[in-house]
Amino acid sequence: MSICLSPSMLSIDFTKAGEQLAIVEGAGVPYLHLDVMDGVFVPNISFGIPVIQGIRKASHMVFDTHLMIVEPERYVEQFRKAGADIINFHVEATKDPAGCIAKIKATGAKAAITIKPKTPVEEIKPYLADVDMVLVMTVEPGFGGQKFMADQVPKIAQLAAWKKELGLSYDIEVDGGITLDNVRQVLDAGANVIVAGSAVFGKEDIAAAAKGFLDIFQEYEAR
Numbered sequence: 001m002s003i004c005l006s007p008s009m010l011s012i013d014f015t016k017a018g019e020q021l022a023i024v025e026g027a028g029v030p031y032l033h034l035d036v037m038d039g040v041f042v043p044n045i046s047f048g049i050p051v052i053q054g055i056r057k058a059s060h061m062v063f064d065t066h067l068m069i070v071e072p073e074r075y076v077e078q079f080r081k082a083g084a085d086i087i088n089f090h091v092e093a094t095k096d097p098a099g100c101i102a103k104i105k106a107t108g109a110k111a112a113i114t115i116k117p118k119t120p121v122e123e124i125k126p127y128l129a130d131v132d133m134v135l136v137m138t139v140e141p142g143f144g145g146q147k148f149m150a151d152q153v154p155k156i157a158q159l160a161a162w163k164k165e166l167g168l169s170y171d172i173e174v175d176g177g178i179t180l181d182n183v184r185q186v187l188d189a190g191a192n193v194i195v196a197g198s199a200v201f202g203k204e205d206i207a208a209a210a211k212g213f214l215d216i217f218q219e220y221e222a223r
């Protein structure tokens, strides 16, 4: 399974967004992680549908849209129309995760389900056969630049074990505090989609930061 980098837009310099998106795309980064926050599900507000629609025109990357909003099913069609390729919602944010997955898939987008650090990984087990990706948060959602929670790594390993045991093929994404120093920990546990905000867009040399991750991925893929 290939390993992908998904840099988080939350850490982009919005005054230079077009330029910085072109840098990561030019470096061969396949995904762009879009953190949508509503100020209710998480204590922060970021950006939403019009911004995604705007940057869609400037990028061919896979838009990996992480909805940190309550009742995400209300907005699935609009995010898809704006350009989302993957629609990622929190199991804690909806009363009907199965319905939300079905709604996402009906739009033609890939469906992904996410858990916060305090949520047991067992809560998403019933949905594993129906999703394209699972996302393990390694920080409390809401802000970039937080410290990686290493105690979440066993969840990644559990999801990798279930994937094998159940004969499934979902991607395992990890998000929060990932750096060049700790990325091997999550790759070793079985993650294959890596979100990094401050460790990519927060760096002076964005292309070199992205390359640092891509080189490690290449090393793992060659094993």
Ligand SMILES: O=C(CO)[C@@H](O)[C@H](O)COP(=O)(O)O
Pocket (backbone or CB within 6 Å): 008, 010, 011, 033, 035, 066, 139, 140, 141, 142, 143, 144, 145, 146, 175, 176, 177, 178, 195, 196, 197, 198, 199
């Ligand atoms: O979803 C979130 C925060 O809620 C993340 O996507 C962060 O934005 C990642 O940023 P870093 O922790 O890598 O700086």
